[in-house]
Amino acid sequence: KRYLGGSDGGSDEEGRRYLKALREFVQQLGKMLAGDAVPWLRWVDLGGHEKAMKETAKELDAMCDKWLEEHREKRVLEGDDGRSQDFIDVMLSVLDGTDEIAGYDADTIIKATVLILTAGAVDTSTVSLTWIISCLLNNTASLEEAQKELDLQVGKERYLKESDISNLVYIQAIVKETLRLHPPSTLSGLRVFTEDCTIDGYYIPKGTPLMTNLWKIHRDPNIWLDPLDFKPERFLTGNHKNVDVRGNHFELIPFGSGRRICPGISFAMPLIHLTLATFLQSFEISKPSHEPIDMTEKFGLTTTKATPLVVLIKPRLFPKLYQDLP
Ligand code: HEM
Numbered sequence: 001k002r003y004l005g006g007s008d009g010g011s012d013e014e015g016r017r018y019l020k021a022l023r024e025f026v027q028q029l030g031k032m033l034a035g036d037a038v039p040w041l042r043w044v045d046l047g048g049h050e051k052a053m054k055e056t057a058k059e060l061d062a063m064c065d066k067w068l069e070e071h072r073e074k075r076v077l078e079g080d081d082g083r084s085q086d087f088i089d090v091m092l093s094v095l096d097g098t099d100e101i102a103g104y105d106a107d108t109i110i111k112a113t114v115l116i117l118t119a120g121a122v123d124t125s126t127v128s129l130t131w132i133i134s135c136l137l138n139n140t141a142s143l144e145e146a147q148k149e150l151d152l153q154v155g156k157e158r159y160l161k162e163s164d165i166s167n168l169v170y171i172q173a174i175v176k177e178t179l180r181l182h183p184p185s186t187l188s189g190l191r192v193f194t195e196d197c198t199i200d201g202y203y204i205p206k207g208t209p210l211m212t213n214l215w216k217i218h219r220d221p222n223i224w225l226d227p228l229d230f231k232p233e234r235f236l237t238g239n240h241k242n243v244d245v246r247g248n249h250f251e252l253i254p255f256g257s258g259r260r261i262c263p264g265i266s267f268a269m270p271l272i273h274l275t276l277a278t279f280l281q282s283f284e285i286s287k288p289s290h291e292p293i294d295m296t297e298k299f300g301l302t303t304t305k306a307t308p309l310v311v312l313i314k315p316r317l318f319p320k321l322y323q324d325l326p
Helices: 012-034 039-044 046-078 087-095 106-138 140-153 162-167 169-181 214-218 265-282 319-323
Strands: 197-199 202-204 283-286 312-315
Touching: 012 046, 012 106, 046 087, 046 106, 087 106, 106 140, 106 169, 106 265, 106 283, 140 169, 140 265, 162 169, 162 265, 169 265, 265 283
Parallel strands: none
Antiparallel strands: 197 202, 283 312
């Protein structure tokens, strides 16, 4: 909410409404793309997903319009100096008064930036954490190893800090292994071939659109030993020891690769490491029954867990630490 400027102009209710509409928009877009197997039939809009997506887009646009108006009013009344600025304030101070950039006015650019950043950030990060916890609950040896590492590197008498993360190599390996098995964006962003070429015997004419199937690459048995097994250790020794997720090693590209690689990666990775490590340090976690956690995936622009995750938690730090929380 603070991200979107809701802290000054909006309400919690408004933030929730925005996020709900955003999730619907992303799901509708995913369904529309999935149904677009025969592009020349697109005008039929099978399932009505395109129509629904356009309606949700209008709703999101109207909310962003209102926030822009509120922020402009505030700037006139209070000026920019000396008050804390949120994302919309900063974009306004950079772009207000600009006529056009590449044919788009300032409002369109700000609204589009808010939309792509929130659409790119919200579900991907939360979905990653859901998959990580699910994998750990089904692989309790890895969960115990992570907590052993936390006890050794941080202990139980203080909360961990961001600077501890570099010492938590096993937890970093858990994150990589989950992003391998359950990349939140199953498909990369769209690319278009700029020239005719032949790849692996297939002729591909200039102008052909391409979306790379990241999920499939991450489970390729020619690259990964026991590709379907959850084994964070594979990133600690052997062939994959130095493989990172920053688009340099094509066998593991949950954030894509190249010029259009996810620009949120340097925000997402510390966020996931810190949230996960703090959660595992603070709580014993367990499943509500002896049944394994259901790992069925629901395909969309982000691939989510088909059924909700239910986790039991109990404190594992000294009680005083919980009392001292702000
Ligand atoms: C675990 C978290 C995340 C994952 C797995 C992820 C994954 C991806 C992927 C696969 C792409 C397409 C890249 C390509 O085509 O090469 C992408 C694009 C993008 N991501 Fe992320 N992302 C995550 C978090 C974030 C966050 C936190 C933000 C914003 C703060 C963000 C903003 C964006 C934006 C704006 C794009 C579009 C870039 C463009 O089209 O040039 N993402 N992301």
